[in-house]
Amino acid sequence: MDLLKSFIKKHFCHFTYFYTHLRHRIWIALGLSILVGLLDGFGLAMFIPMLEMVGDGGASAEGLGNLAFLINGLTYLGLELNLITILxxxxxxxxxxxxxxxxxxxxxxxxxxYFNSKLRIDNVDKLTHYQYKSFVTSDAGRIQNTLSGETERVAGAYRYYIQTLQSAIMLTVYVFLAFLANPQFALLVAIGGLISNFLFKQLYRRTNSVSKNITRDAHGYQGLLIQKVSFFKYLKATSMNEKFAEKLKKSILSIEANNRKIGFYGSILEASREPLTIIVVVGVILVETQVFNSGLGLIILSLLFFFRSLTYLMHLQTVWNSFLNVSGSLENMKVFQKEMALSKEYYASKKLKGVYESIELKNLKFEYGEKEILKNINLKLEAKKTYAFVGGSGSGKTTLVNLIVALMPTNSGCILIDGQDLKCLDIRSYQSKIGYITQEPVIFNDTIFNNVTFWALPSNENIERFWDALEKAAIADFVKELSLQEKELLGNNGINLSGGQRQRLSIARELFKNIDVLVMDEATSALDVETEIKIQESVEKLKGKMTILIVAHRLSTIKNADQVILLENGEFEGMGTFKSLINISEKFKNSVALQNI
Ligand SMILES: Nc1ncnc2c1ncn2[C@@H]1O[C@H](COP(=O)(O)OP(=O)(O)OP(=O)(O)O)[C@@H](O)[C@H]1O
Structure with missing residues (x-):
């Protein structure tokens, strides 16, 4: 049983992959191929009695070997065996x-x-539900490449694979028909096929390994490309653009060198196919006439099937090689999908309506691999209050906030939302109540309205809420001055906006959502003091309306927080109002003094 399993796994792993996506559709497709082959074979067989009629005027079933039932069937139906009947x-x-x-x-x-769309939709779903913790440690180039170029190649892999199967079926059908007509012939085709397959096997192996290299290089290329676009400004400003471009060019050349290699193997295959076919044809004729002394009819029918078989054998070899060209992508896709499935986010069934009372952290611990990041944190954050998290660089502030917004699960301990364990909740319902703003504002390549409302319908109610969110985020005046106002298109990641404008638009988006918790992780640290104060004033107005969690290095920005929480080396050091914390913690007192507050 195990032997059978490993045999199927080894030889039919691609088939199993496609089958899990397509189920009965594969059988229907292959069944239709068998039907085409049989009908074609029966049609071809009719040429023999026709030729006999042209030769001596009398049709017989003799030349058809075991396919004689076709002619016998006609007589059985009471039809006269004349040229009209045969034609x-x-x-x-x-x-x-x-x-x-x-x-x-x-x-x-x-x-x-069906396969193309299922593959793409499956991948989009897998990426959507991919755990954040796995995402941050994965290779962005690989994800991008697998979801774009590789998906195309896998669609191609399916096309070639099914063509290979269909060719194999046609080949089998013709060999089967030929076997019925003339058994020696079938044997010869089988031998011819085996010999050519043996010759091509080496080429197939090499093509497969080069294909894997292409996939690997393509991941690298996409990764570099993402960085080139993301860091365009920096690379340009520091004259590193060309140096970085060299890396991209190197990657392109490597991919193309591998493509050339694949082309080289493909050319050998292409060129050697015809001479090989002719050699087999000549061999078959010689063996049929010289060794077996077969009748003319049998040889002609054999040759008809033979040519048909060889056409499909050649086609099979071509499409199989094309399949191998992209087989590296198929293997990568399988591994990728498996990894994504293993790191799938878990959603419990219970939905949360809002965060009305508190967020409580109990004995919270978190590790990245072996590294302990947060150590036994116990905290109760009351709803509608403002909390600021402070502490040295790397003390774990962002990690703690990531856990609070359920971006990652805790390693041990728990987070209670209004007394309910987060693990027992559908985190999506909780996250829909959270606004999250980081140092890098998220701006989509679309209009201001769509950016803020996240593609909501422009109904009167939504338009009113939109302007209200803009007012609260202190960006309404800026938008009103634009020629197209809310319909103004924003460039790639808001490239035509200032940092402060981008940040305020991000805040507006969160406020449009009707949230209960607003998280600001170093949200204003990249801005000038004047803009920072403006945003601070807008956030100030939200105080008491929602729970606000602020991570900040600039301590002046958190003076008005209800409570300041101090973290050091992943440990809770103390908590109190800004003033009281100065008295409690020497470290905090020193930080305040250092910043001249
Ligand atoms: N993806 C990751 N894999 C491994 N370690 C990580 C990862 N992200 C963060 N860390 C580590 O976790 C620790 C806490 O990082 P975190 O970003 O939470 O600190 P922080 O207090 O927000 O720092 P900063 O003020 O500099 O932003 C750091 O030592 C960091 O190296």
């Missing part, structure tokens, strides 16, 4: 074949579309 039967089979071929081809297109 009508020929037209009949080929017409049926045409219809079956249409069904086969069109069904192939339908299944391909």
């Amino acid at each position: 009508t039967t020929l037209v009949f089979f080929f017409t049926l074949k045409g219809i079956a071929k249409f069904a086969e081809s069109y069904y192939k297109v339908i299944v391909q579309q």
Whole structure:
């Protein structure tokens, strides 16, 4: 049983992958191919009695070997074996074949579309529900490449794979028909096929390994490209653009060198196919006539099937090689999807309506691998109060906030929202009540209205809420002065906005959402003091309306927080009002003194 399992795993792993996506559709597609092959074979067989009639005027079933039932069937139906009957039967089979071929081809297109969209949608879903903790440690280039270029290549892999299977089926059907007509012939085709397959196997192996290299290089290339776009300003300003471009160019050249290698193997395959076919053809004719002394009819029918088989054998080898060209992508996709599935976010069923009372952290611990980041934190944050988290760089402020907004699960201990353990809640319902603003504001490449409302319908109510959010975020005046106002398009990541404007638009988006908790992680630290004060004033107005959590280095910005929480090396050091904390903690007192507050 285990042996069978490992045999299936080894030889049919690709089939299993496609089958899990397509189920019965694969069988229908392959069944249609068998039908096409059989109808074509029956049609071809009609040429023999037709030729016999042209030769001596009398049709017989002899030349058909075991396919004689086709002619016998006609007599059984009471039809006279004349040229008209044979030609009508020929037209009949080929017409049926045409219809079956249409069904086969069109069904192939339908299944391909189904596969393409299922693959893409599956990947989008997997990325959507990918755990943040896994995301931060994964390679962005790989994710980007797998979800774009690699998906295309895997769609291609399916196309080639199904074509390979269909060619294999056609080949089998013709070999089977040939076997019925002339058993020696079938044996010869099998031998010819095996020999050519043996010759091509080496090339297949190399193509497969180069294909894996292409996928690996493409991940690297995408990673570099993402960085080149993200850090464009820095690279440009520091004249590092060209140096970085060299890395990209190197990566491009490496991919192309591998593509050339694949092309080289493909050319050998392409060029050697025809001579090899001719050699086999000549060999078969010689063996048939010289060794087996076969009758002319049998040889002709054998050759007809033979040519058909070889066409499919050649096609099979071509599409198999094309499949191998992209097989690295298929393997990468399998691994990638498995990893994404393993790191899938878990959602409990219980939904949260809002955060009305408190967020409580109990014996909270968190580790990144072996590294202990947060050590036994116990805290109760009351709803509608403002809390500021302070502490040295690397003390764990952002990590703590990430845990509070349920970006990552705790390693031990728990977080209670209004007394309910976060682990028992559908975190999406909780997160929909959270506004999260970081140092890097998120601006989508769209209009201001869509950026703030997250593509809400421009109904009167939404437009009113939109302007209200802009007012609260102190950005309404700026938008009113623009020629297109809320319909103004923002460039890539808001490139045509100032840092402060970007930040205030991000705040407006969070306020439009109707949130209960606003988290600001170093949200204003990149801004000038004047803009920072403006944003601080807008946040000040929100005090008492929602729970506000602020992470800040600049201590002047958190003076008005209800409570300041001090962290050091992942440990809770103390908590109190700004003034009282100065008295409690020597460290905090020193930090305040250092910042001349
Ligand atoms: N993805 C990660 N993998 C491993 N360690 C990480 C990761 N992210 C953060 N850390 C580590 O966790 C610790 C706490 O980081 P965190 O960002 O929470 O600190 P912080 O107090 O917010 O620092 P800062 O004020 O400098 O932003 C740091 O030692 C950091 O190196």
